[in-house]
Amino acid sequence: MKWPDAGAAAGRFFYIFTQEKYDGKNTNFDSRQQGFCRAGASADVPGRAAVGCNQRAGMKNILIALLFASGLCSFAHAGTKEPWEAHYRPLKGEYLMYSGSLGELQAPTRKDRKVSIRVEGTVAKEMFDSMHPDDKDTCTTAPGHRERTKDGVSCIYDPDTGYACYVGFDLRTGKSIGGSIC
Known part of the structure; x- marks a missing residue:
């Protein structure tokens, strides 16, 4: 299988996946707290500078998108094999x-x-x-x-x-x- 433009597809996925608006209310899922953080709510990690829930969710989405994109590129590369020509040989x-x-x-x-x-x-x-x-x-x-x-x-x-x-x-x-x- 040959993907015509795997890089562009991964870029589109990356752009869509990292957008912060899921339900129109600027709500992001916070995997650390297993819940949703509203805009302006603080879900800071102790011992770190103030990092809001939206920023952590955005970073998490970027990491997931990068992993997906690298896997997609690997998959696209694996589908390209050298052509093999079948031919009869003397025996x-x-x-x-x-x-x-x-x-x-x-x-x-x-x-x-x-x-x-x-x-x-x-x-x-x-x-x-x-x-x-x-x-x-x-x-x-x-x-x-x-x-x-x-x-x-x-x-x-x-x-x-x-x-x-x-x-x-x-x-x-x-x-x-x-x-x-x-």
Whole structure:
């Protein structure tokens, strides 16, 4: 959200909020006494020079208006973000068409056709980094080997081969399925 003129809006609010006439009788609310002070009444704070109720209420209103204006400016600034452009980037990967299950691969048929897609490199690292934490149970105990799995997406990091992620789809139903097994 972008405010066209947040500074002017805050200035108008500040001007309106600090006016001392609320009910036409020059009546101001005195928060210290939890009541109203009439013009000419004295609600001085002991140990201070004579400060009338109207002056304290006016100072309080100014403080509240300043706090509100600073919050408004912060809100207006928070709404301005750098534009993000979505664009497709090339990726490195492979795919496998099959039927049956990944544990018992068969040739794809007319009624049973699935795909397992493996991506490597930068996209696999980005996916891996987005899926923390590491799985506690992994397919191997090799030093440095790490796995992360979320539903049908699985990613691995192997110090020798780098990052790789797997996704799978049942092409007859369109449902996401696992793309790899141990």
